[in-house]
Amino acid sequence: MRADLIKKPSQMSTKRIIKFEKDDCNPCNMVSEYLDRKGIVYETINPFNQPELAMQFRVRSVPTVILLEQEQELSRVIGFKPEELSALLAS
Amino acid sequence: MVTKKWILLNNEIMVKNDDEFSLGKDKDAVRSYFLDYVNKNTVFFYTLKEKIDYLIEQEYYIDFYQWYTFEQMQEVYDMVYAKKFRFQSFMSAFKFFQSYALRDDSGEKFLERYEDRVVAVSLFLARGDVKQAREYAEMLINQEYQPATPTFLNSGKKRSGELVSCFLDEIGDNLNGIGYAIDSAMKLSSIGGGVSFNLSKIRARGESIKDVEGRAGGVLPIMKILEDTFSYANQLGQRPGAGAVYLNVFHTDIEEFLDCKKINVDEKVRIKSLSIGVVVPDKFMELAEKDEACYLFHPHTVLKQYGKYLDEMDMDEMYEELVTNPAVKKKKVNARHLMVKIAQTQKESGYPYLFFKGNANRSHALKDIGNVKFSNLCTEIMQISDVSDIEIYGTEDKIRYGISCNLGSLNIATVMDNKRIREAVKTAMRSLTIVSDITNIAMVPSVQKANKELHSVGLGAMNLHGFLAKNFIMYESKEALDFCNVFFMMVNFYSLQSSMEIARERKETFVGFKASEYANGNYFTQYIAKDIVPVNEKIAALFEGVEIPTAADWTQLMNDVKEHGIFHAYRLAIAPNQSTSYIMNATASVMPVVDVIEVREYGDSTTYYPMPYLNNDNYFFYKSAYDMDQKNVLRLISVIQKHVDQGISTILHTNTKDTTRDIAKYYIYAHKMGLKSLYYTRTRKAGIDECVSCSV
Numbered sequence: 001m002r003a004d005l006i007k008k009p010s011q012m013s014t015k016r017i018i019k020f021e022k023d024d025c026n027p028c029n030m031v032s033e034y035l036d037r038k039g040i041v042y043e044t045i046n047p048f049n050q051p052e053l054a055m056q057f058r059v060r061s062v063p064t065v066i067l068l069e070q071e072q073e074l075s076r077v078i079g080f081k082p083e084e085l086s087a088l089l090a091s
Numbered sequence: 092m093v094t095k096k097w098i099l100l101n102n103e104i105m106v107k108n109d110d111e112f113s114l115g116k117d118k119d120a121v122r123s124y125f126l127d128y129v130n131k132n133t134v135f136f137y138t139l140k141e142k143i144d145y146l147i148e149q150e151y152y153i154d155f156y157q158w159y160t161f162e163q164m165q166e167v168y169d170m171v172y173a174k175k176f177r178f179q180s181f182m183s184a185f186k187f188f189q190s191y192a193l194r195d196d197s198g199e200k201f202l203e204r205y206e207d208r209v210v211a212v213s214l215f216l217a218r219g220d221v222k223q224a225r226e227y228a229e230m231l232i233n234q235e236y237q238p239a240t241p242t243f244l245n246s247g248k249k250r251s252g253e254l255v256s257c258f259l260d261e262i263g264d265n266l267n268g269i270g271y272a273i274d275s276a277m278k279l280s281s282i283g284g285g286v287s288f289n290l291s292k293i294r295a296r297g298e299s300i301k302d303v304e305g306r307a308g309g310v311l312p313i314m315k316i317l318e319d320t321f322s323y324a325n326q327l328g329q330r331p332g333a334g335a336v337y338l339n340v341f342h343t344d345i346e347e348f349l350d351c352k353k354i355n356v357d358e359k360v361r362i363k364s365l366s367i368g369v370v371v372p373d374k375f376m377e378l379a380e381k382d383e384a385c386y387l388f389h390p391h392t393v394l395k396q397y398g399k400y401l402d403e404m405d406m407d408e409m410y411e412e413l414v415t416n417p418a419v420k421k422k423k424v425n426a427r428h429l430m431v432k433i434a435q436t437q438k439e440s441g442y443p444y445l446f447f448k449g450n451a452n453r454s455h456a457l458k459d460i461g462n463v464k465f466s467n468l469c470t471e472i473m474q475i476s477d478v479s480d481i482e483i484y485g486t487e488d489k490i491r492y493g494i495s496c497n498l499g500s501l502n503i504a505t506v507m508d509n510k511r512i513r514e515a516v517k518t519a520m521r522s523l524t525i526v527s528d529i530t531n532i533a534m535v536p537s538v539q540k541a542n543k544e545l546h547s548v549g550l551g552a553m554n555l556h557g558f559l560a561k562n563f564i565m566y567e568s569k570e571a572l573d574f575c576n577v578f579f580m581m582v583n584f585y586s587l588q589s590s591m592e593i594a595r596e597r598k599e600t601f602v603g604f605k606a607s608e609y610a611n612g613n614y615f616t617q618y619i620a621k622d623i624v625p626v627n628e629k630i631a632a633l634f635e636g637v638e639i640p641t642a643a644d645w646t647q648l649m650n651d652v653k654e655h656g657i658f659h660a661y662r663l664a665i666a667p668n669q670s671t672s673y674i675m676n677a678t679a680s681v682m683p684v685v686d687v688i689e690v691r692e693y694g695d696s697t698t699y700y701p702m703p704y705l706n707n708d709n710y711f712f713y714k715s716a717y718d719m720d721q722k723n724v725l726r727l728i729s730v731i732q733k734h735v736d737q738g739i740s741t742i743l744h745t746n747t748k749d750t751t752r753d754i755a756k757y758y759i760y761a762h763k764m765g766l767k768s769l770y771y772t773r774t775r776k777a778g779i780d781e782c783v784s785c786s787v
Contacts, residue, residue, distance in 0.1 A: 060707055
């Protein structure tokens with residue numbers, strides 16, 4: 001119990017998930033649904049509104065979910081692929 | 092079905108490796124298109140001399156020897172070929188060879204490459220001046236400037252159409268006037284012209300003829316005749332004629348004018364191929380904004396009361412007077428409902444265009460000479476016009492101004508890269524002037540008179556979005572506004588300076604110069620008070636090494652203009668460009684792109700056109716116009732508009748979820764921001780299969 005309480009904020013401070021998406025994009029919505037159902041906190045970015053970020057992360061299409069630790073990329077999933085997403089969340 | 096190799100290569104663009112499109116494949120497609128198709132189908136000549144002589148003897152080219160020796164021509168050809176021009180995308184090459192390259196009479200073999208077309212245009216427009224020909228050729232082969240299609244296609248050819256293709260005229264409210272319009276429509280259409288007419292002076296349906304009430308047929312029957320006229324005179328069946336008609340929003344026929352574009356309307360009143368535009372005075376926008384009643388007027392009763400056409404009145408001044416005058420017949424509607432009806436018609440058909448008369452005239456440099464009353468097929472031409480009095484045989488007609496315009500576009504990306512804004516603008520102005528000089532539309536005297544006396548041209552620009560994306564600047568950003576403000580100020584400066592220099596050389600100004608805002612200096616007010624310079628660092632870097640005209644330079648120019656006058660009554664207008672932007676590897680006009688990779692169907696094959704300068708890094712800088720806040724687009728256009736004496740073809744991109752109310756809000760915003768017109772409204776159909784950037 002106590003360990004959990006300590007773990008969570010530390011995880012939050014070093015790891016984060018960002019998701020590149022756009023409106024009217026079905027696979028993007030499916031990824032969001034998947035993440036929401038698991039209660040995952042993530043940041044959404046529309047690459048057409050923030051192309052500099054898309055460039056920085058070399059995003060080529062949406063949806064792209066990227067797991068970061070201390071701003072270093074650990075893994076990414078392109079498109080709606082539940083197995084890969086669950087692997088990303090487990091890492 | 093044998094699918095062509097170059098098409099297959101082009102289609103491989105869409106194959107994704109590591110989540111990246113194979114954009115490099117397009118270059119392979121261009122190579123294959125040349126090796127496997129163009130080269131095999133090009134007539135081979137052993138020497139340049141043999142080629143030139145053949146083309147002249149076989150009556151493909153005019154006799155260039157009347158102006159140049161062979162050595163002089165060779166000099167221009169050598170310079171152009173030495174540039175080693177390569178098409179940047181398959182679509183550019185395909186468009187050129189499909190629509191522009193000269194073919195033999197069988198239509199099967201090519202007689203020209205891109206380089207040859209560039210030289211032919213240059214030799215033709217330079218009229219024997221080799222130095223000038225070299226300047227034209229350098230600008231064209233650098234792809235810094237592109238003449239409008241009729242000029243690029245027809246220059247130098249022995250058997251060809253006209254160099255200009257954009258005409259406008261008024262229609263007088265009598266049978267002679269209407270007959271003159273129909274006659275003009277037929278003749279101009281037969282030479283490939285797009286013609287726009289102002290119907291606003293025509294009496295409304297149900298008005299009196301010779302004081303017998305209820306006899307007039309209104310504007311719709313004239314539209315029907317014009318539509319048939321354009322489709323009849325169709326350039327030997329090669330291309331359908333194109334026409335547009337404008338009507339003042341205060342004309343009582345306005346509702347049926349709009350209804351003619353509805354899909355579910357009776358065939359008898361439906362207008363299919365004729366484009367329509369609405370003339371919108373400020374007063375109407377004011378009534379709509381205040382949600383007030385709006386009176387429509389029977390124009391003939393107005394003319395009888397005041398001796399002046401409704402269309403020529405300042406409605407801010409006259410509206411209340413017309414409302415209270417019982418002798419003026421009128422109809423009451425709700426202004427906002429009428430505006431929503433316009434939006435509804437646009438949602439259904441893309442039409443009507445809107446012409447904001449107040450904005451077009453407020454900054455009009457010839458305001459003391461006359462008003463701008465309507466616009467053309469692409470809503471970028473804004474010039475004075477005046478209705479001619481056409482009389483019966485034996486009585487002399489009083490011919491007044493129609494409008495003739497010849498256009499061309501700068502390629503923003505190449506002139507910026509080559510740091511040749513000044514050179515390109517000035518050379519482009521020279522070439523447009525020559526086109527105006529050698530154009531003589533004698534068959535329509537009002538158009539001929541305008542061209543002879545006003546020498547109007549319309550220099551525009553393309554590749555704005557391509558240039559911005561290439562430099563990692565977002566179309567909707569503040570940086571883009573900053574860039575446009577400086578760039579178009581410079582275009583304005585050099586075009587004006589060029590016009591002044593031409594007037595000085597020829598000792599001739601356009602007719603009426605002395606009464607213009609150029610002569611009294613008012614035109615220069617926004618420029619002489621303070622310098623226009625890039626505010627943003629990133630933009631300043633783009634202009635590094637380029638001399639930007641200062642307020643002092645503008646003051647000098649003002650004085651030079653006062654002394655020598657200018658040659659052109661109108662200089663700048665930004666056209667929509669279609670085919671020409673493909674050839675130039677440019678995004679069309681100053682509009683945002685619609686797709687990152689455009690999909691086009693040609694016959695039995697699908698081809699892909701990646702936007703100019705697209706690579707896997709700058710991909711998201713090509714945001715679709717449909718995904719943009721239209722207010723950001725309108726804001727950018729309003730900045731450009733400040734430096735453009737005529738208009739800018741501005742397309743609204745909306746989605747199915749946008750309501751007519753949303754569209755009406757864009758009208759109000761566009762009007763407030765000083766835009767002079769709105770061209771089509773396009774609506775994107777909702778669908779998931781169109782998402783090129785989505786990964787499934």
